[in-house]
Amino acid sequence: MKTVKIGMLGIGNIGRGTYMTLETNRHKIEEATDLDLQIVKILNRHPEKDRGIDIPKEKYVTDIRDILDDPEIQIVIELIGGVEPATTYMAEALKAGKHVVTANKAAIAKNGRMLQELATEKQLMLRFEASVAGGIPILNAITSALICNEFSSVQGILNGTTNYILTRMTEDGASYEDVLKDAQAKGFAEADPTSDVEGIDAANKLSILISLLFGIGVAPEDIPTRGISDISSKDINFAREFGYTIKLLASAESHDGTLTCNVEPSLVPLDHPLANVNNEFNAVYITGNAVDNLMFYGRGAGPYPTGSAVIGDVIGEARKIEKGAAYDLTPHLRYDADLDFRGEGQNPYYVRLRAEDRPGVLGQIASTLGTYEISIRTMTQQTDKEEDGVVSIIIIVHDVERNVLETALNVLLKNHSVKSIDNVLRVLE
């Protein structure tokens, strides 16, 4: 049995889950891989804090140099999270000749290219399975077993907090605000939920998927991103009437030499496999030209599912170290494909607006949309009047650029019949 010594940076929730996954399953891992994996040092900036886990005190170090300068440590696991100091620490680890495993989507989305170049130069491995969709081994799949495919699209439910909130709104009829408060009380949402509910977390993960699936770099801040805070139970109910459920989708498509993508609450047909991905579960739905449609479903967060992915990466690296064929960049971020990034492209949209309840209004709206060459798939006036003389109108339009649609909707607003544009959401076909 070959021993591989590991240094771990950070001992928060994910760090504890990773440590416990390794210790609890040590017997299985040794049997299956003939590897003795030892986390020998842990960077813990607050060693006085009770972590609620039985780790020998002598493993804790407060200075990262104790890990970087230890010649016996071959793999460094980074679980601090956030762009810095995590990026600097990973770069230092590579410079010190250590292979790296990380769960850090923000650092990989922002600095993956630089870190990968450093790993290549040093002939070291850099793995980050846990950075996208937690325990779901999607990065490994698309860059090994599925690598012969040309991929044409991906749609992901990549954030558990928002999927939990939308599921509770859908199943319980509760408001966004109430469900968010409840999720915060239960620890499913952070005190500051911005990164989750505004889609930033999902955009980081989509940026990584785009590089692996399509071979081009799109920075998270360049991905058109909208969060779920404007979704009301009205949208959820109207969507259901039309045969859809609302999910925060991270989507990207490649066609005719262009790449389009966005993160946005989207109407998903009820018979689509993604429609049944509920609560805190994540899923990634991809289409390749040989394998056709595939979906991976599982837990996208949590200490143990994330620990499963981290230890999976550690084993992947340790097996290669053992075989003496250490250098292998899988997954491999690519930035060289011949694709033009074209923003979010053309999509079908759902529009909810309020207008005067009088004859001719639907016709006016249809004509105005028509002058912008926006083609209407469905248009329904809701029978329940919300206030005197004003009704909700739901329109689903065929493929259109979102800015063209918004220009047309602004023209409608100047028309006195239309009182407000209440929501505009992408529709998945």
Add this chain to the structure above:
Amino acid sequence: MKTVKIGMLGIGNIGRGTYMTLETNRHKIEEATDLDLQIVKILNRHPEKDRGIDIPKEKYVTDIRDILDDPEIQIVIELIGGVEPATTYMAEALKAGKHVVTANKAAIAKNGRMLQELATEKQLMLRFEASVAGGIPILNAITSALICNEFSSVQGILNGTTNYILTRMTEDGASYEDVLKDAQAKGFAEADPTSDVEGIDAANKLSILISLLFGIGVAPEDIPTRGISDISSKDINFAREFGYTIKLLASAESHDGTLTCNVEPSLVPLDHPLANVNNEFNAVYITGNAVDNLMFYGRGAGPYPTGSAVIGDVIGEARKIEKGAAYDLTPHLRYDADLDFRGEGQNPYYVRLRAEDRPGVLGQIASTLGTYEISIRTMTQQTDKEEDGVVSIIIIVHDVERNVLETALNVLLKNHSVKSIDNVLRVLE
């Protein structure tokens, strides 16, 4: 770029799909892997037959020695199917120093152990991703990214033909016989559908999954297996009433040192992710102690999805050949776990029977089941009488050994009130 030369055995549907996947995606594969994969010889026992594919005639050979004796060929792809001569050919290829890739579930389920021992002895690779669930990269996932998990259960929809038939019966209300005929006409079912509809195909795949997930050998013929030919639209409708849909599930569970498994049409709760796997799609739902529940969904058959898995394996082997670290048994069939195989174990069951429509009959049935310590979860007498004085009764019972249940049901049959036992199906919890 490194060239790897390949010999392929068989040029049926899967062979053509594999060849076309490699040729169509050659550019993507070269960019992503820096490998030039060349299928240089193809064993074609009927070279005169028009295969409807543009393959240079000089690649065809009729004698396998032309492939085995070619020192330039490093990988042999076996796509003949069936146990023999495929097993012998793979053994010969390993003896000749070739790495092997196969899509052959029957040969791996029966002879995987022998072939793996041969590969180990020769320090060669043996891969068989396509043998279970076609294009879905489940074997790679469970033996690499997820390998740190102790797995407790697997439920798979592993046969596309039967899933297509059950879906059409459910959605169209058609009979088993009519849907089977239609599926045969469309080429979704074989002229002799026995292996699919009787669950034999699924049992082969489950045997492979059991070895990889739980580390013990259970031969396909030792897996309790029932097919779908006895499912009627009555069962489908009653199941729906109780909140279930019927799927042919291949299941295995490990608990307290025992392994239980079976292949059987089973009632799946409508809110379970497997309930929405429809038509010819396959899915594998697994539970690991770190990663929790995961589902992989995709196409389990077809030339291109299967070709995707075969070429994925070829690339996996070619990458290791290129790095000079050729010997690596992933996936690794294991037979050494400390688990007792206990047949199908205890499960909840659905029972449909016909009995006289008179007071006291339900009580009699419940008492008889009670004497066998069979606990009833639900018992309903259907209101639509089928014939004079006889009604259908649906019973769902808690965990029980199937043979105990059948003994009790036979006692009921001797009771004149019970006219027939029409079906007994496992219930997934």
